[in-house]
Amino acid sequence: MLLEMKDICKDYPQGKEVVKILKNVDLTVEEGDYLAIMGPSGSGKTTLMNIIGCLDVPTSGSYSLNGEDISRASENHLADVRNSTLGFVFQSFYLLPKLSARDNVALPLLYAGVKKRERSRRAVAALEMVGLGDRVDFMPNQLSGGQQQRVAIARAMINEPKILLADEPTGALDSTSGHQVMDLFDQLNAAGTTIVLITHEPAVGQRAKRVRRILDGRLLAEGEGGVGDAW
Amino acid sequence: MFENISLAFQGIWGHKMRSFLTMLGIIIGIAAIITIVSTIKGTNDQIKESLIGSGTNAVTVQLYQDTYPYTISQWNPAPEGVLPVAEETRQELEELDSVVAVSCYNTRRVDSYESDVCYQNKGFSGEIYGVDESYFSVAGYRLSHGRNFLEEDFASFRKVAILDAGAVDSLFVNKDPVGEILEIKGEPFTVVGVVDKKAQSGYAIESYRDYVMYAQNSSGGKVFIPGTAWPIAYNFDEPQAVILKAASTDDMTTIGQKAEDILTKAQITASTGNFSYKSDDLMGQAAQLQEFSNATNNQLLWIAGISLLVGGIGVMNIMLVTVTERTREIGLKKAIGARKRRILWQFLTEAAALTSIGGILGVGAGLGLSRFIASAMGTPTAVSYPAIAVAVLFSMFIGVIFGMIPAVKAANLNPIDALRRE
Numbered sequence: 042m043l044l045e046m047k048d049i050c051k052d053y054p055q056g057k058e059v060v061k062i063l064k065n066v067d068l069t070v071e072e073g074d075y076l077a078i079m080g081p082s083g084s085g086k087t088t089l090m091n092i093i094g095c096l097d098v099p100t101s102g103s104y105s106l107n108g109e110d111i112s113r114a115s116e117n118h119l120a121d122v123r124n125s126t127l128g129f130v131f132q133s134f135y136l137l138p139k140l141s142a143r144d145n146v147a148l149p150l151l152y153a154g155v156k157k158r159e160r161s162r163r164a165v166a167a168l169e170m171v172g173l174g175d176r177v178d179f180m181p182n183q184l185s186g187g188q189q190q191r192v193a194i195a196r197a198m199i200n201e202p203k204i205l206l207a208d209e210p211t212g213a214l215d216s217t218s219g220h221q222v223m224d225l226f227d228q229l230n231a232a233g234t235t236i237v238l239i240t241h242e243p244a245v246g247q248r249a250k251r252v253r254r255i256l257d258g259r260l261l262a263e264g265e266g267g268v269g270d271a272w
Numbered sequence: 273m274f275e276n277i278s279l280a281f282q283g284i285w286g287h288k289m290r291s292f293l294t295m296l297g298i299i300i301g302i303a304a305i306i307t308i309v310s311t312i313k314g315t316n317d318q319i320k321e322s323l324i325g326s327g328t329n330a331v332t333v334q335l336y337q338d339t340y341p342y343t344i345s346q347w348n349p350a351p352e353g354v355l356p357v358a359e360e361t362r363q364e365l366e367e368l369d370s371v372v373a374v375s376c377y378n379t380r381r382v383d384s385y386e387s388d389v390c391y392q393n394k395g396f397s398g399e400i401y402g403v404d405e406s407y408f409s410v411a412g413y414r415l416s417h418g419r420n421f422l423e424e425d426f427a428s429f430r431k432v433a434i435l436d437a438g439a440v441d442s443l444f445v446n447k448d449p450v451g452e453i454l455e456i457k458g459e460p461f462t463v464v465g466v467v468d469k470k471a472q473s474g475y476a477i478e479s480y481r482d483y484v485m486y487a488q489n490s491s492g493g494k495v496f497i498p499g500t501a502w503p504i505a506y507n508f509d510e511p512q513a514v515i516l517k518a519a520s521t522d523d524m525t526t527i528g529q530k531a532e533d534i535l536t537k538a539q540i541t542a543s544t545g546n547f548s549y550k551s552d553d554l555m556g557q558a559a560q561l562q563e564f565s566n567a568t569n570n571q572l573l574w575i576a577g578i579s580l581l582v583g584g585i586g587v588m589n590i591m592l593v594t595v596t597e598r599t600r601e602i603g604l605k606k607a608i609g610a611r612k613r614r615i616l617w618q619f620l621t622e623a624a625a626l627t628s629i630g631g632i633l634g635v636g637a638g639l640g641l642s643r644f645i646a647s648a649m650g651t652p653t654a655v656s657y658p659a660i661a662v663a664v665l666f667s668m669f670i671g672v673i674f675g676m677i678p679a680v681k682a683a684n685l686n687p688i689d690a691l692r693r694e
Contacts, residue, residue, distance in 0.1 A: 091688050096607060097688055116612060117611050120612070121609065121611075124610075129608060135600065135603075135604040135691065139282060139286060148605070151275060152605075152610050152611070153609065200609075
């Protein structure tokens with residue numbers, strides 16, 4: 042089991058009250074899986090994603106990733122896990138505007154302590170993999186939205202993560218670019234990368250092997266809710 | 273680390289105007305400090321140089337009565353019981369550590385109305401010296417005209433004399449003194465040469481007394497005769513003074529003190545009159561004068577320090593703005609695995625780079641300013657390399673101190689909040 046969540050709860054204090062964002066979530070992801078988590082805004086899907094991505098810690102419950110219980114891990118250890126085990130793709134790319142595509146892609150390797158020459162070599166290889174081998178020295182503002190998202194995917198994949206986490210990866214793209222990005226995800230999954238993505242677009246969710254729905258902080262059982270529903 | 277530095281310079285270069293304005297406080301503070309320190313050092317060097325005579329390293333040890341130098345003259349006769357310097361004593365002095373050369377000499381103060389020294393019935397006021405072969409080189413004189421004393425002059429008690437520029441001025445008007453005959457205590461002495469001080473510029477002062485006399489501009493000049501001819505004019509058993517050449521300026525005080533002890537013990541046989549040999553502690557006197565000038569300038573340094581504090585607060589302010597502006601960058605970096613400490617160092621490095629560049633520019637501005645002041649107001653300035661190093665290091669330190677709060681703020685940002693903010 043690559044990822045196993047048991048009875049995860051997350052509370053946020055809001056004024057004097059405590060809001061329960063996640064309620065007793067159980068989730069397992071196998072190696073090679075391709076899971077879409079769908080839910081309307083405010084359903085808690087981003088919070089769930091943050092906890093899966095080790096950006097946030099649950100209030101209660103246990104979370105083990107890659108065979109390691111990390112629900113109570115230290116901040117530094119979580120940073121290392123994010124660096125080595127997880128790859129992130131965000132809705133609005135989050136490329137650093139003053140770094141070239143190559144340097145953006147190489148950034149996680151810097152934190153992993155890889156030497157400069159090796160960083161550059163692997164960054165170019167990752168850019169070639171996402172079809173941007175001819176754009177390595179372009180700055181983000183010289184690239185289209187779809188290209189920027191592919192740079193971000195190259196960055197997410199550079200440390201060969203166990204899980205690729207994507208938060209609305211096509212939300213800021215036109216449909217053509219969105220399709221290209223989803224094709225890329227299919228390729229990566231076919232090559233063995235486990236993918237977890239959150240989306241509210243049914244078309245995106247349909248490309249995943251499995252869909253889980255989240256509503257008011259509760260993760261519904263598989264098949265519950267139906268794929269084509271509008272939210 | 274290298275990554276951080278290059279990132280820091282990118283950040284600074286990316287906001288040239290803002291970075292420069294932020295640095296301005298540091299630049300002004302450091303420039304003020306460098307200017308003040310240069311002025312202090314310039315004044316100190318000038319005091320030291322004019323008091324000690326740079327390069328000569330000569331220490332004069334002479335007879336004192338109580339706390340005043342005892343100058344022999346018609347009214348101050350040679351005291352009883354004080355012997356001339358014996359050969360053994362001279363050797364003892366020569367064997368002292370870091371003594372390069374020793375010269376013994378007799379000296380008297382003469383006044384024109386006494387007619388001790390005359391040229392064509394014109395009396396001379398000043399000092400007369402009976403010197404040995406090494407005197408001119410030890411005391412830092414250079415032959416400017418005529419010839420030096422020869423071995424035969426000493427060996428056969430020749431009645432020859434050498435004058436310094438002051439004596440030439442007061443005795444000879446528009447006339448070459450070499451070859452002229454001086455009358456010293458009624459004996460004819462032939463002038464063979466003229467010497468002057470090896471001073472680099474102006475008058476070199478070799479004792480505190482000279483300094484006072486220099487200030488009063490009343491030195492009449494000096495007439496030198498061979499020490500062996502001294503008894504022809506005066507007495508052979510008059511007390512002598514000693515001038516020692518030290519290996520370095522820093523040795524002068526110690527050598528002076530050792531020579532005082534040796535000479536006092538060996539030369540003074542009578543216990544009456546409170547006589548002793550004392551050296552001019554020029555280093556000590558220089559230090560006193562320097563302290564006086566430092567005391568006034570140190571207050572200025574504190575004021576300049578306040579402008580550095582203000583500059584540092586400006587840096588902190590801008591760094592806080594930078595952290596806020598770059599919240600998303602920080603969040604992203606944390607999300608892809610940057611540890612807290614790495615973010616902390618990134619911003620600390622940026623603040624330190626900012627203030628270090630400010631410090632370096634400030635040093636440049638300060639050096640320019642002090643040179644300008646030197647030429648405009650005629651005050652001496654000198655470059656102090658330790659002060660430059662300290663100024664640059666200190667400005668870097670200011671960056672670290674005032675960058676700490678913004679950097680900690682950046683490092684503690686929650687990646688979720690940081691990424692959510694648009």
